[in-house]
Amino acid sequence: MIAGAFLLVLGITGGILAFEPELDRLLHPHLSRVKPDVRTLSLVQIGEAASMKYGGEPVVAYLPSSSPDVPTEVILSSGVVSVNQYTGEVLGLRTRGQTVLGFMRALHIRLATGDIGRNILRWSTVLMLISLASGLYLWWPRKRIRIRGPWWSRLFWSDQHNSFGIFSLLPLLLLTATGIVIGFEDEVSSLLDKMYGTNPAHSSQTPARSEPSQGSTELTPDQAIAIARAQLPGALPYRLQMPRYGGLYVVSLAYSDNRIAAERNSISLDPRNGRIVAVNQSASLTPRERFLATNEAIHTGNILGMPTKIIAALASILLPLQVVSGLLIWIRRTNILRRG
Amino acid sequence: MNRTIAVVTLLAASAMASDLTGKWSGTFKVDGGDHTVPQLFILKQQGKTLSGSGGPNAGEQYPIENGIIDGDEARFELTTGEWKFAYDLKQTAPGALSGTLKLQSVNDSRNATVSLTRSKGN
Numbered sequence: 001m002i003a004g005a006f007l008l009v010l011g012i013t014g015g016i017l018a019f020e021p022e023l024d025r026l027l028h029p030h031l032s033r034v035k036p037d038v039r040t041l042s043l044v045q046i047g048e049a050a051s052m053k054y055g056g057e058p059v060v061a062y063l064p065s066s067s068p069d070v071p072t073e074v075i076l077s078s079g080v081v082s083v084n085q086y087t088g089e090v091l092g093l094r095t096r097g098q099t100v101l102g103f104m105r106a107l108h109i110r111l112a113t114g115d116i117g118r119n120i121l122r123w124s125t126v127l128m129l130i131s132l133a134s135g136l137y138l139w140w141p142r143k144r145i146r147i148r149g150p151w152w153s154r155l156f157w158s159d160q161h162n163s164f165g166i167f168s169l170l171p172l173l174l175l176t177a178t179g180i181v182i183g184f185e186d187e188v189s190s191l192l193d194k195m196y197g198t199n200p201a202h203s204s205q206t207p208a209r210s211e212p213s214q215g216s217t218e219l220t221p222d223q224a225i226a227i228a229r230a231q232l233p234g235a236l237p238y239r240l241q242m243p244r245y246g247g248l249y250v251v252s253l254a255y256s257d258n259r260i261a262a263e264r265n266s267i268s269l270d271p272r273n274g275r276i277v278a279v280n281q282s283a284s285l286t287p288r289e290r291f292l293a294t295n296e297a298i299h300t301g302n303i304l305g306m307p308t309k310i311i312a313a314l315a316s317i318l319l320p321l322q323v324v325s326g327l328l329i330w331i332r333r334t335n336i337l338r339r340g
Numbered sequence: 341m342n343r344t345i346a347v348v349t350l351l352a353a354s355a356m357a358s359d360l361t362g363k364w365s366g367t368f369k370v371d372g373g374d375h376t377v378p379q380l381f382i383l384k385q386q387g388k389t390l391s392g393s394g395g396p397n398a399g400e401q402y403p404i405e406n407g408i409i410d411g412d413e414a415r416f417e418l419t420t421g422e423w424k425f426a427y428d429l430k431q432t433a434p435g436a437l438s439g440t441l442k443l444q445s446v447n448d449s450r451n452a453t454v455s456l457t458r459s460k461g462n
Contacts (some may be wrong), residue, residue, distance in 0.1 A: 110371075259415065
């Protein structure tokens with residue numbers, strides 16, 4: 001019953017988080033949409049517009065527009081600025097700090113607390129897996145998939161629990177199993193490394209250059225992006241880290257047709273001469289990284305795009321209903337037994 | 341006797357609040373996080389101002405912003421991109437800094453504990 005309370009939290013927050021990016025845009029409509037035009041400004045111009053508006057703060061990174069009607073974002077130390085990439089109009093600044101969606105995420109991952117909350121939730125998912133297996137065991141002899149009786153009757157809730165349970169079983173099993181992997185990621189990673197003999201220290205390349213460039217750079221952000229795009233044809237840049245912040249230009253790119261670790265491509269460039277210092281590609285992920293990325297894509301529903309996101313959200317929202325109906329059945333059964 | 345105690349106390353206090361200039365390495369762990377994250381700082385102290393850079397390793401360093409020293413306490417910030425790191429550290433022993441870290445993005449805010457030691461040979 002106590003685990004049920006935590007599963008309620010996981011279900012409700014999971015249903016909301018399945019559409020986190022979409023909800024985030026809905027909550028900030030004035031920062032999320034622009035009218036497409038023909039001419040696009042350079043990143044330098046966009047960065048200057050953002051920086052000038054907010055006291056000359058240096059640009060930390062750019063988040064180039066992912067779609068013609070989505071603004072380009074500029075990361076400053078004080079927050080993220082949305083800029084119309086066609087006109088240079090600064091649409092606004094999102095300051096740093098926890099939002100409602102951030103709190104939902106914190107609840108989903110760690111009950112908005114620390115290690116205790118995280119441990120409670122990860123063990124609740126293990127109990128959830130046992131509960132799903134026992135549910136299937138109890139359903140199997142009767143194979144009930146219809147709902148009878150008035151809503152206040154025990155029969156109604158029993159039928160609802162059985163019917164909704166069997167239809168949501170597969171997505172809930174997937175969400176639970178992948179949630180367990182996320183909850184026990186360190187342990188799973190160690191296991192995978194033992195199986196595949198991967199040294200975690202070698203799983204990503206570290207750029208060779210060691211000193212950050214503090215002065216002016218010869219290469220512009222737009223040139224850095226052009227070099228990176230030529231290196232990975234077909235991939236779209238979604239982030240550019242400025243060399244003052246990290247020592248190198250780091251261009252992150254994503255393949256739109258790849259939903260597993262699609263965004264894990266990056267090119268690191270020397271800002272002085274455009275030399276490519278490091279290349280990280282999603283195609284060269286280690287078995288551990290690929291497994292964890294696939295697991296995450298299944299858990300978030302991103303694996304097949306919108307259809308699987310909807311399934312993940314529906315299954316998550318059904319979870320609280322199953323917990324409540326299971327509780328009602330248990331209470332009524334207990335009352336009947338007490339009455340003899 | 342009292343004078344000796346006062347001198348010893350003053351010497352201990354000045355040792356604790358020694359110049360932070362140099363390389364510092366260690367880790368931070370976010371509350372409810374999976375694992376520890378490596379940290380490497382190259383600090384430069386000038387009076388009560390702290391500058392330099394920090395990051396996960398020597399190849400990935402971010403400039404220190406708003407760095408101040410207040411007695412045996414050091415406060416500074418780093419922006420790595422989506423996340424801003426605000427450190428609030430204290431010299432707990434000669435060559436040792438520990439304290440808290442607040443990480444903030446535009447959606448999220450998390451707390452972490454940090455532990456650093458002065459790297460040998462600097």
